[in-house]
Amino acid sequence: MDWDKLRIFHAVADAGSLTHAGDALHLSQSAVSRQIRGLEESLNTILFHRHARGLILTEQGELLFDATKSMIKRIDAATARIRDSEEEVFGELRVTTTYGFGALWLAPRLTKLYEIYPDLNIDLMLEERLLDLPMREADVAIRMKEPSQADLIRKRLMSIRMRLYASPAYLAERGEPKDVADIRNHRLISQNPRSAQVTAGMQLVQELMTFDIDQTLTVNNYFGVLQAVISNLGIGVLPDYILEDFPNVQRVLPDVESNEVPVFLAYPEELRHSKRIAAFRDFVEQEIIAHRRQRRAMGAD
Numbered sequence: 001m002d003w004d005k006l007r008i009f010h011a012v013a014d015a016g017s018l019t020h021a022g023d024a025l026h027l028s029q030s031a032v033s034r035q036i037r038g039l040e041e042s043l044n045t046i047l048f049h050r051h052a053r054g055l056i057l058t059e060q061g062e063l064l065f066d067a068t069k070s071m072i073k074r075i076d077a078a079t080a081r082i083r084d085s086e087e088e089v090f091g092e093l094r095v096t097t098t099y100g101f102g103a104l105w106l107a108p109r110l111t112k113l114y115e116i117y118p119d120l121n122i123d124l125m126l127e128e129r130l131l132d133l134p135m136r137e138a139d140v141a142i143r144m145k146e147p148s149q150a151d152l153i154r155k156r157l158m159s160i161r162m163r164l165y166a167s168p169a170y171l172a173e174r175g176e177p178k179d180v181a182d183i184r185n186h187r188l189i190s191q192n193p194r195s196a197q198v199t200a201g202m203q204l205v206q207e208l209m210t211f212d213i214d215q216t217l218t219v220n221n222y223f224g225v226l227q228a229v230i231s232n233l234g235i236g237v238l239p240d241y242i243l244e245d246f247p248n249v250q251r252v253l254p255d256v257e258s259n260e261v262p263v264f265l266a267y268p269e270e271l272r273h274s275k276r277i278a279a280f281r282d283f284v285e286q287e288i289i290a291h292r293r294q295r296r297a298m299g300a301d
Contacts, residue, residue, distance in 0.1 A: 047060060091119070142264070
């Protein structure tokens with residue numbers, strides 16, 4: 001079976017569109033269409049149902065797509081191993097983590113990583129959805145829970161808690177709450193309850209809302225919550241790792257916090273010997289050690 005046709009079929013099935021697949025493959029729509037017709041003729045079957053909004057796989061198409069996904073996964077893994085030099089770290093590394101941790105903690109530290117490995121290219125994918133590492137949707141993940149997928153190497157990095165923070169200017173104007181019941185006299189800023197987030201954070205917000213808070217602002221990620229806090233809009237529910245890098249906020253109600261949230265780094269077993277992953281893993285671990293030292297120095301724990 002012609003590999004080029006299978007590669008193009010996989011791109012079309014993944015995109016659900018001849019046009020989008022062509023853009024990804026740098027081919028014209030007509031060229032993609034010819035390859036799909038040729039593959040259907042060679043298999044003597046129909047692989048796609050065509051309709052106005054795109055393409056839907058037939059039953060036979062689903063069977064072939066399952067096979068090409070497995071093939072792409074194995075090829076990606078082999079390519080990653082081939083590209084990993086024994087002595088040098090270079091090439092692309094796809095890292096996935098949550099929007100808050102990636103934007104507020106990881107991204108600001110990547111300058112140091114690039115200084116050590118200037119030929120390493122990080123593709124940082126920030127989203128709450130859990131990407132499938134064994135299927136190579138990403139190479140390495142940092143998540144706020146232990147990954148449940150099989151065939152993963154996982155390492156617990158640290159623990160975080162959700163706490164309450166406000167800007168000094170806001171507290172100077174509105175006063176600092178003396179106890180948790182006093183939170184009703186302030187605007188509470190938190191993630192939208194419909195947004196994907198750690199359970200511990202959601203539980204803390206639900207507990208705070210039992211105090212009949214009238215003024216609220218909800219955002220769908222912690223970056224937005226932090227920006228609202230810095231802008232003096234109220235008291236925000238934020239992960240404790242923000243305190244080190246954002247000295248323009250301060251903790252309020254020190255006795256109020258969420259349950260502990262574990263942070264794990266994970267990557268596929270087949271990438272165990274990847275120099276890029278080892279470099280990234282070691283870098284993150286060293287930054288976390290420095291982070292802990294800084295927190296102890298600040299008395300933040």
